[in-house]
Amino acid sequence: MENLNLHDAAPRPxxxxxxxxxxxxxxxxxxxxxxxxxxxxxxxxxxxxxMVSLRDGRKLIGVLRSWxxxxxxxxxxxxxxxxxxxxxxxxxxxxxxxxxENVLLLGEIDLDKDDYVPEPYELAPxxxxxxxxxxxxxxRGRVEKRRQRTxxxxxxxxxxxxxxxx
Amino acid sequence: xxxxxxxxxxxxxxxxxxxxxxxxxxxxxxxxDQYLNIKLDDITVVDExxxxxxxxxxxxxxxxxxxxxxxxxxxxxxxxxxxDATRREASQASAKxxxx
Numbered sequence: 001m002e003n004l005n006l007h008d009a010a011p012r013p014x015x016x017x018x019x020x021x022x023x024x025x026x027x028x029x030x031x032x033x034x035x036x037x038x039x040x041x042x043x044x045x046x047x048x049x050x051m052v053s054l055r056d057g058r059k060l061i062g063v064l065r066s067w068x069x070x071x072x073x074x075x076x077x078x079x080x081x082x083x084x085x086x087x088x089x090x091x092x093x094x095x096x097x098x099x100x101e102n103v104l105l106l107g108e109i110d111l112d113k114d115d116y117v118p119e120p121y122e123l124a125p126x127x128x129x130x131x132x133x134x135x136x137x138x139x140r141g142r143v144e145k146r147r148q149r150t151x152x153x154x155x156x157x158x159x160x161x162x163x164x165x166x
Numbered sequence: 167x168x169x170x171x172x173x174x175x176x177x178x179x180x181x182x183x184x185x186x187x188x189x190x191x192x193x194x195x196x197x198x199d200q201y202l203n204i205k206l207d208d209i210t211v212v213d214e215x216x217x218x219x220x221x222x223x224x225x226x227x228x229x230x231x232x233x234x235x236x237x238x239x240x241x242x243x244x245x246x247x248x249x250d251a252t253r254r255e256a257s258q259a260s261a262k263x264x265x266x
Contacts, residue, residue: 038199041227051223059219083218104232107223116222
């Protein structure tokens with residue numbers, strides 16, 4: 001896909017269509033359309049180590065092995081990384097099939113900076129981070145619920161009501 | 167389709183994408199597709215320390231449905247052309263509606 005450029009001509013629009021339309025501005029040079037599909041974008045990420053951020057706030061790190069046009073993903077050798085306060089921990093998860101709608105973002109990990117976690121975050125035992133995370137999520141849930149209730153009292157409906165985006 | 171075509175003209179420009187979870191990611195727009203999924207290269211994250219999971223990431227694929235705003239370089243946008251294209255698309259759509 002990377003080898004395509006402006007010199008690979010984009011297909012011309014049908015001339016019969018052109019006659020019906022009012023004369024428009026001069027055509028802007030277009031890159032080949034096959035570069036602009038979901039498949040082309042994900043193809044470059046296949047077999048790479050990715051950080052996948054999910055709608056429920058989870059961060060998965062694994063190797064992308066397969067995908068489809070909906071963004072459904074298969075991840076191999078996945079670990080889930082928990083961040084809480086200034087601590088983090090990894091949990092081995094294995095093979096994942098993620099339904100596309102739950103994906104926020106896929107990040108290709110720079111292998112030169114692999115597993116780099118900036119200061120002041122430090123590695124801690126899973127049990128400790130997990131317990132802290134659970135408490136933090138519960139607290140966040142309470143705050144969010146109260147906020148939604150107050151807003152609803154004023155007739156507002158949340159931007160993503162009923163859907164946790166973290 | 168208009169905005170899909172519009173974003174295609176912005177390929178290789180620096181943009182900032184703000185997500186619905188308040189993360190702002192700045193990077194070079196590499197690709198966009200029909201759902202307005204966006205691919206950015208050489209990213210920097212605004213307020214990076216708050217989002218440590220992105221610190222070892224160099225390029226991202228962002229699902230279109232989670233984008234709140236895309237901040238564009240004003241110089242790269244031909245506003246009159248865009249206005250014109252919008253009107254053309256609207257008139258085509260209304261012509262089609264009359265036919266059908």
